Amino acid sequence: MKIRHSQGGFEEIRLPMTPMIDIIFQLLVFFALTFKIASSEGDFNMKMPLAAPSAGPVDPSQLPPMKVRLTAGPDGELAAIRFGDRALGTDFQRLRQSVVAVVGANPGPGILESAEIELDCDYQLKYEFVIEAITAVSGYVKDGQVVRLVEKIKFAPPRTG
Amino acid sequence: MRFKSGYTLPKEGDMTSMIDMVFQLVCFFMVALNFSEAEVNERVHLPSSELARPPDGPMPLRITLHLMPTGRVILGGEEMSIPGLRRLLILEKQVLDVSDKQRHREATIIIRADTAAMTGRVQELIRQCQEVGFEKFVLRARQEETRLPSTGT
Numbered sequence: 001m002k003i004r005h006s007q008g009g010f011e012e013i014r015l016p017m018t019p020m021i022d023i024i025f026q027l028l029v030f031f032a033l034t035f036k037i038a039s040s041e042g043d044f045n046m047k048m049p050l051a052a053p054s055a056g057p058v059d060p061s062q063l064p065p066m067k068v069r070l071t072a073g074p075d076g077e078l079a080a081i082r083f084g085d086r087a088l089g090t091d092f093q094r095l096r097q098s099v100v101a102v103v104g105a106n107p108g109p110g111i112l113e114s115a116e117i118e119l120d121c122d123y124q125l126k127y128e129f130v131i132e133a134i135t136a137v138s139g140y141v142k143d144g145q146v147v148r149l150v151e152k153i154k155f156a157p158p159r160t161g
Numbered sequence: 162m163r164f165k166s167g168y169t170l171p172k173e174g175d176m177t178s179m180i181d182m183v184f185q186l187v188c189f190f191m192v193a194l195n196f197s198e199a200e201v202n203e204r205v206h207l208p209s210s211e212l213a214r215p216p217d218g219p220m221p222l223r224i225t226l227h228l229m230p231t232g233r234v235i236l237g238g239e240e241m242s243i244p245g246l247r248r249l250l251i252l253e254k255q256v257l258d259v260s261d262k263q264r265h266r267e268a269t270i271i272i273r274a275d276t277a278a279m280t281g282r283v284q285e286l287i288r289q290c291q292e293v294g295f296e297k298f299v300l301r302a303r304q305e306e307t308r309l310p311s312t313g314t
Contacts, residue, residue, distance in 0.1 A: 017176065024183050031190030041201075042213025043271070043299035046287075076279065123281030127228075127274045128208035130283070131302050135210040146212060158284035 044134050046153060065118040065154070066102060068095065070133055072125035081133070092136040099137050099149050112151050120156035201273075202227040202235055208276045213302035220269045224253055224295075228274035232282045243285050250293040269297040 069082040081088040081095055088094040103115050117137045121130055139148040205227045226246070227235040234246050241249070257265040270290050274283050287298055 017180075021176070021180065021183075024180070024187060027187050028183055028190070031187060031194065035190055035193065040215050040304045041207065041301050042210065042215050042304050043301055044210075044213070046298040046300055070280075072280075076277070121280040121284075123279060125280040126276065127278045127280055127283055128276035130280050131208040131210050131300065134300070135212050135302075138212050141211055146214070155284055155287070158281050158288070 044131075044138065044153070045151070046155070065116040065152075066099070066137075066150075067118050067120060067156075068133060068137065070119065070121045070125055070129060072122035072129075074124075076124045076126040078125065078129045092132050095133065096136040096140060096149075103149055106147055107149060112148060115150045116152040116154065117150050118154055118156050121159070123159050204229055204235075205273050205275045206277075207273060207301060207303040209305040210302040211305045213304045215304070220271075222257065222264070222268040223271055224250075224268060225271040225273060226286060226290075228272065228278045228283060228286055230275045230277040232279065234286065243282065243289055246286070246289055247293065250290060250295070254293055254295070265294055266296055268295060269299055270295050271299050271301055273301045 067082075067084055069080075070078060071080040071082075073079040078090050081090060081092070083095055083098040086098065088098065099117070103111050107115065119130065119133060134153055137150050137153065139146055139150075141147070224236070229235070232243065233240050234243055235241075236246060236249050239249070253268075254265045257268055270287075272283060272286060274286075283300075290298070
C-alpha cells in the first residue's frame with residue numbers, strides 16, 4: 001500500500017466569503033431602510049348596544065349606568081365634564097375620583113361586572129377627550145399595576161352634529 | 162538605499178468581528194421589524210392612554226377601520242366616506258359568513274380614530290357597523306410611556 005507523503009503540511013481551504021457578505025449587507029440595508037419604530041398600541045373594549053336592542057327582563061342586580069357628559073366648545077375642545085349631576089370642570093382626575101367614590105378604589109369582580117359607564121358626548125368633541133375620559137373611568141396605575149374600576153363602557157345615542 | 166527584495170503576499174484583514182456585528186444587526190432588524198403594518202396608517206395619529214395595553218392574544222377575526230380627522234374612513238387601503246363604508250362592510254360580512262352564518266358576530270371591529278376626529282363621526286362609524294351586523298368593537302389608543310399620577314387612594 002502506498003502512502004502519500006504530504007509535502008509542507010495541510011492545505012488551507014478558503015471558502016468564498018464575498019458573495020455571502022454581499023447578501024448580508026444587502027439584507028442589512030433592506031432592514032435598516034424599512035425599519036420603523038412603532039409605538040405599541042392597546043385597546044379599550046366597548047359595550048355597544050345593537051341598533052335593535054333585544055327585549056328582555058331587566059336584571060335587578062344590574063346597577064344603572066353612571067352617566068358621564070362631555071361638552072365641547074365650538075372648536076371641539078373640552079368645555080365641561082359632568083358626572084351624573086355634578087360638574088367637574090375639565091379635570092379628568094376629578095372624574096376618576098368620582099368613579100372611585102362610587103365603585104371603590106379596588107372593586108371586586110362583582111362590581112366590575114355590574115358597574116357601567118355611559119358616555120354622552122357632543123358631536124364635535126375631539127376624540128382624544130373621549131379616550132381620556134375612558135382612561136379616567138377604566139382604572140388607574142398604582143405601583144406599576146393597573147387597577148380596573150369599570151369595564152363596561154358604552155356610548156349614549158349620538159347627538160346631532 | 163536598500164530595497165526589499167522578493168514577492169510578499171497581500172495581507173488580509175480579519176473580517177470575523179465585522180461579519181459578527183453585521184449578523185447581529187441583521188438579527189436585530191429582523192426581530193424588531195413590524196409585520197403588522199397593514200393595521201397602521203400614518204395619516205391617523207392615535208390618542209394616547211396610560212391604560213392602553215396590547216391585547217393578550219391575537220384577535221382571530223378583525224376588521225380595522227381608520228378614521229381620519231376629515232371624517233373619511235380607510236378600510237383595506239381604500240378611502241371612503243362613512244356612508245360609503247356600508248358596501249365594503251356587507252362584503253366583509255358575506256366573506257365571513259361563507260362557512261358559518263353567524264361568524265360575523267365573532268369579528269371585532271378595531272377603530273383607529275385620529276385624536277382630532279369628531280366623536281360624533283366615531284359614533285356614526287359604530288352605528289354603520291352595527292347596522293350591518295357587527296357587535297364587537299374596540300377603540301385603539303397609543304400606549305403612553307409616561308405614567309399619570311394615580312388617584313392617591
